[in-house]
Each structure stands twice: as structure tokens, then as C-alpha cells.
Amino acid sequence: MSSISELMTDDHRGCDEIYASAEEAIAEGKFDEGLSLWMNFCARIEQHFTLEEQALFPAFEEVTGMQAGPTLVMRGEHLQMREMFKSITSAIDAKDTDEALGQCESLMIFMQQHNMKEEQVLYPMLNDTLPKEDTVYKISEALVA
């Protein structure tokens, strides 16, 4: 059975792939296709954030008693990324290639940093603290690709 960390990391990679295809479409000037891929990406990411914020983080906070620890930082970054999604959506809507790609690049950098912190620090901690079978089941229920 895959670990919590593996499943969540795989989901990051899945999101990256959709992101890359959206970005490619925008770079080629295919805005309609780009927008639909982009919305698809936002939906996938939202699913991932929701799972973390509503199931995994609260469970972790309860077990460890760390309310103001890493999960707080991660929640803050989720908020920030949601704001970035909105600006990118309007840039694609406005068919502004340079603005859209520039903002995408900013998001990419921000998101990769965020993922790295989760994958290297937080997810291993989840592996150690949460009941494996139960949590893995929850994850596979929540992340329908």
C-alpha cells in the first residue's frame, strides 16, 4: 500500500502536468483550450487543498497539538495561491499572453516551494503521526482524478 506521503506527492505531480499543458496552450496563443485546461487545473488543486485543510491538517493538529506550526503556514500559502489563481484566470480571459505567462511563472515558483516544504517536511510528519490505513482510504476517496 502506498504511504500518505506518496499519494499526496503523486497528486502534486498530477497537478503539475495539467498546469504544464495549460501553460503550453497559452504560450501558443490557444486561449480557449488554455482556459479550459487552466480551470481543470484549478479544480484539481482545490480538491487537493480541501483534503488537506479539512481532513489531514486538522487530524495532524489534533494528534500533535501543534496548532500554530507548519499547518498554519501551509494554510496561509493556500490562501495566497488562491488569490494568484484568480489573477491568472483574468489574464487568460483578457488574452494577455505576457501577463498570463508571467503570472503563471510566479505561481509555479511559489507552488514548487510550497510543495517542497510539504513533501520534505510535512508529509513525512503525517506518515509518522496519522493512522495509515484510515488516512490512505480517506485520501483515495477524496482525490478522484
Next chain:
Amino acid sequence: MNRDTPLNFDFVPYWTIPFRFFLTAPLFALIAGMALSVLGGMLLFGSDTALWQSRWFKEVILTLHLVTIGTVTMVMVGALFQVTSVVGGCLLPGGKVVPASVYGCLTLGVMLFSIAMLNDIAWLFAAAACLLVLGLMILAVCGLLAVSRAHRSSPTLMAMRLSLISLLVMIAVGGGLLLMHGYPEIVGFDRRWTDFHLLWGLAGWVGLLIMGVSFQVIPMFHVTPSFNLNFQRWTPVVTFLTLVAASVIDFFYAGGAVSSAAKGLLLACFGVYGIQVWRLLNKRKRKIEDVTVMLWKTAISSLMGFMVIQVVLECGWFGIVNEKAWLLNGVLLVFGVIVSVLGGMLQKIIPFLSYLHMQRFCAGNFEAIKSLPHMRAILQIKHSRYFYRLHLSSLLFLMLMILVPEVTLVAGLSLCLEFSLLFYMTARVAVMVWKAERNSLVVNVP
């Protein structure tokens, strides 16, 4: 990791710490370009100058170190201050004093190195040796401390540790070489140490650090699959052990078959690594134009060229055993491989760092964050494209220069253009960050 330690994800060194190194690095390459232009001009219009006849000419050692210390080491040191916080969750100890003293020693040290080489002043060689050894020793010791305090271990941290150990070896011998130039009658003049020094500098300090950092940044910046975990674990260690063996064997049995074999093995380590990087980059999900990827590919192609020439040289095929081939290979390795990789990394690190810091100045104010310049407004893609083209032109002219010394002036001018542009690009971003910080102080202080 220790579960009781509160996790501080926001451990980032103050922005001027890495930026001062990134801003200074292009200036030394610019000086190297000017030096080449002057030499080339003298050759074309003046006296009977002989250029690029031997690896031992002072102008070779001088321009080489303007680049290897002034530019390459400068960028790597700046990156080290930054990278340990991202990959290890730890900062180099010593607050602002350590970066300031490393910076001072390095900058002043390279200048004295150059002046000493130009004018053959014994005590300047000694002064340069003291400064460079002191500065880089502080860096290596603080770096090793930081790595050992990291929350967890990783192949990247392991490679960094080995690279810093190599730095210590390289710098000790390098200091000795300077004294050898200043006081040959006391120290003696044994050039086996030069080869020892260059192996540890190139394969150890530079090669292993690039390797370790690339394990993190290639998947992160280009959305490629990760390097195979066993590959990450073993390549730096095997490379390091091969380096130890090759340098010692070469010292005692230079020119023999065993020494050639050991150096060949060391080269093979980097060859395998290069192929691995190329394969990953081809698998990248992001297909949009990316100057960093082009620079990586330039570097790997240069590495392959270097390997071919090196094999021909070691085997003595085609009777090519002359000094020109050695110098040509030096250009390929230092400028074609190393400067390309670092130039490419800068195209990512500079916008990334500046964006990160400007975001922090906004202190969570979403409206302010939204008004920040985006990545393509920070480093303009057209500037990066020009940089790439100028870099290719410099590389070609530098190689040509070795074969046809009359080209030296053109090569020097190309270098000057390339690095003036890089300086402008970096300075523009630094001003942007500085303004963002000033504005945030105005807003946040009642």
C-alpha cells in the same frame, strides 16, 4: 527530525546577502573581458605579443581566475547562503558578519591575485593567498556547520558537504600555489600541485555543488521527474571517492596509464551525470521556451566535447598533445560547462529570490501582492534571450581565440557585452527589490 523543534519555514537570509555576490560576479567577468580586449588589441596593433602559447603564461592564469574565483565562486557562494535555507531548513551561522567578511576577502583577494600576477610582486601573492584562504575557509566551515545542523539528511546536503570539503582542499593548495609564485626559492616550484588543485577545484568544489543543487532545482524549476533516488545517493559519493583516487594517483604517477584511467573514471562520473540531466530535461512537462534549459544543454554538449578532446589527448591519438588542445579544453570546461550552468541557474534564482522577498515585504496584504511585478516583468525574457546568444558567441570566439590569437579582441569584447548585460539585468532587479522594501517600510510604519 526532532518533533519538538518548531518548524520555521520562513528561514530566509536577508536579500542583500545573496544579491551582493550575484551583482559582483558579472563585474569580474567583465574585467576578464577587458583584459582580453587589451591583450587582443596589443596583439593586433602593437608590439610582438605572443598569446595562448602555453597554459603557464601569466595571462592565462590571471583571466582564468578572474572567472573561476571572481565569477564562478562568487555566484556559488551567494547561492550557498540561499540554498541551505531551502534544502536544509538552516541558515549559515554568523549573521551578517560572515557574508560580509567572505565577500570582502573574496573581492579584495581576486583583485590582489590579478595585480600580483601582472606585476610579479611577491608580498602581494602572499596577501592574496591570505585573503582568499581566509574568506573561503570561513565559508567552508560555516557551510559544513549548517549542513550538519540540518533537520534531515538528503543527497543534496551530502553533495554540498563533499563539495565544501573539496573547497577546503582546493583552497589550501591554491594558497600554496600563490606562495609558490611569490617565493619560489623558499616554497619550491612543483607543478604537480597545480593539477592537484585544478582537479579539486573543478570536479570537487564546482562539480559536486552543481550536482547536488541540480537534484533539487531541475525537477522544481522545469517540472521534470525526479532524479532516481539511488542515483542521487551514490553519484556524489562515488564521484568524490574517484576524485580522491584520481588526484593522488595523478600526483605520484602523472602521465602513466593508471593515472589516465583514474581521471577517465572521474570524467565518466560527470558524463553519466550529464546524460542523466539531459534525459530528465527531455522529459520535462513544461514545453515553453526556457533559456535555462538551453544553457543546460549548451553545458552538457560542451562537456561531451571536452570528454572527446580529453580522451584524444590522453591516448595521444593524432599526435595532438600540444598546449593548444589543453587550453581549448579549458575554455570548454570552464566557460562552456560551468559558466553556462551558473548563468542558467541565475536566470531562475534571481527572479525567484526577488519575488520571494517582495512578497514578504507585502506582509500578507493580498492587494499589495497582486500589484507585484510578475516573473516575466522581473527578468525580461528578451534580456535572457540576448544573454543566451551573447554567451554562445563568447564561447565560440573564446575557442577560436585559442587557435587564432588575432580573434582575442573580439572574444574580449563579446565577454564585455555579455556580462555588462548580466550586470544590468541583475542590478535592475536589485533596484526593484530595494524600492519594494522602501515602500513597505513607508506603509508598515505608522
